[in-house]
Amino acid sequence: MGNLVLRNIVKKFNDSMAVDIGSLEIDEGEFIVLLGPSGCGKTTTLRLIAGLESPTEGEILFNGQVVNALSPKERNIAMVFQDYALYPHMRVYENIALNLRVDRVPRDEIDRRVREVAGLLNIGHLLGRKPRAMSGGQQQRVALGRAIVRNPKYFLMDEPLSNLDAKLRLTMRSEIKKLHNRLGTTTIYVTHDQEEAMVIADRIVILKDGRIQQAGSPREIYEHPQSRFVANFIGSPEMNFLNCRVDPAEKGALLLLTGGLRLLLPPDGAEAMARANLPREAILGIRPKNVKTGYQVENPDGVGEVAFFERLGEVNYVHFNILGTSGASLIARWDADDGATPGDQVQFRLDRTRIHLFDPADDLSLLGNALRQNRSAGSLAAIG
Amino acid sequence: MTGDLYALEFKKRRQRLLKRLALYAALILYAFFIIYPIFWVGVNSLKDNQEIFTRPWGLPADPKWGNYREAWADGNIGGAFKNSVIVTGTSVLAIALMAPMAGYALARLRFTGQKAIFYLFLSGMFIAPITGLIPLLKLLRNLGLVNSYWALILPNVAYGLPLSVFIVRSFFVGIPKSIEDATRVDGLSSWQTYWMIMLPMALPALYTVIILQTVYIWNEFLFALVLIRTPDLFTLPRALVTFKGTFITSFGPLNAAVILSAVPTIILYSIFSDKIRRGMSMGFSAKG
């Protein structure tokens, strides 16, 4: 059993559903990221754990103990707010020390702990400043300091980096990760930035419309998205999606719906599809880096006409329309040093081992999807 | 081409300059209308009757500082000054204590009847004190409070609260909610949140309230006229009226008395003019 458990949690605001996340277990020391688009219920979930909101249904357990009725203070959590929520009339020192003062910690111990934390976060020289007189990054550190100083059981962070500029965001993100490695405090971190989530998380929980879509390590989520939503949300540039039709004549073959393009599925996928009598149509997903593209590639699946070449420096991407289809297009990684010119014809081949298939009816993955197995009760149990 | 640009730029600049000149001229004229009467009263407070009538516009040939002593002691301006300080001080203190509490509750707490109470306060802003004067007099008489400091303090507080509550409430509404979430996470009680966080944050609004109410109550005349009988309880505005009757023949001391009663508000305004201006715009631009 996890150290922090959400059990059948539902939260409604005036009868309108905000979150219905069901159950989630978080282990001691884990760095969990709640990820999802705006309005999906990340903040609400965090506030439920913090005790700033109480759930409409369900239980929250810390160490096996129900904490629903406890105040944020009694839960011994610390929270970093998106806008930092520093007390503007207090100096940095007092901002950090306040929760210790409220706890009646002896003055010299407060002083010791504040200075220790300030040293850890490199804000020792700012202790006499007011929040207004500091940069966003400095305020961010103070907010972290206020959370760390009390030695909480859980850190809760609500988009702590979203108010910083791009460069500082990268710096602070690695600092937060380092801090976590050093302190080992269980952390629940909210963001809508998938890249940030991938880099920082031990485990990502993806939310949509208040429900958990998938929970797993960044790698698991990246490599085995269980729904089209997750596949689309994770990774940049986004995954390519192509509408396909299963060829009834040839076992395991797919046809691009819009043209005569023919692909052969990986053997296990094809077998599974045949065995399970799967739908006639499917959505094929493949990430840009798994589309091999060039003026000449081995065993090409087809030919495309370059629409747009994107040079990012480290990696380059080419956008092209697949010839012989009406409007199907792909984004692919371009490995050659020389760029491609719009109008050029290029060959491409999809990496068979990296293909994802989704059911157009419910957008769930057709390959090895626990969610789907639960839903269609056994009929797909054979798919591994 | 560049010549045209220069000409254009020059024209723009000249227009801006002219606008500015016109603005300053208007403001100076306005300031003159405000300041000149005060200046004139000040000048004539140092003359005797004869000089006032023979050279009303001139500076005093031989300043009669004795006029001030006369007004202060014989005209009972000293005693009235003390009464004004007591009444104004107590009233403003009470308002300064209660208005932020009410404003905070109306802005941030959730309780039944909150809206109703807020609108009640709001409507208080639109009631002219004179309309409730007779019932007020009766009420205070029944309470046995007429002709005491309380007869002035209680109505002043009651009529001062609506605007004051409105000003601080608008300020509290503008404080981010996350600040209070932070205090809950930090373990502060509601009481501590109010005194340690919210009230200190609202100080600018509170200063505005204090200054506005001090000036207003210091100059308050209606209640002082109707609710106080004995001269030894008169506040300055009331005492000045009596003074005018008694000293009908000597304008020097009368002018001195006027200056004496105006000095505190003038000082207050000149020190805090910036805060007053900001506070006024805060109070009236804030959403309801």
Ligand SMILES: Nc1ncnc2c1ncn2[C@@H]1O[C@H](COP(=O)(O)OP(=O)(O)OP(=O)(O)O)[C@@H](O)[C@H]1O
């Ligand atoms: N206090 C509230 N009253 C009513 N509805 C609310 C309240 N707080 C949140 N909601 C609703 O609950 C849903 C989830 O909101 P939440 O703030 O948790 O989203 P979020 O994932 O944090 O979004 P964002 O990325 O924009 O911060 C939204 O539809 C929102 O409108």
Ligand SMILES: [Mg+2]
């Ligand atoms: Mg949010």
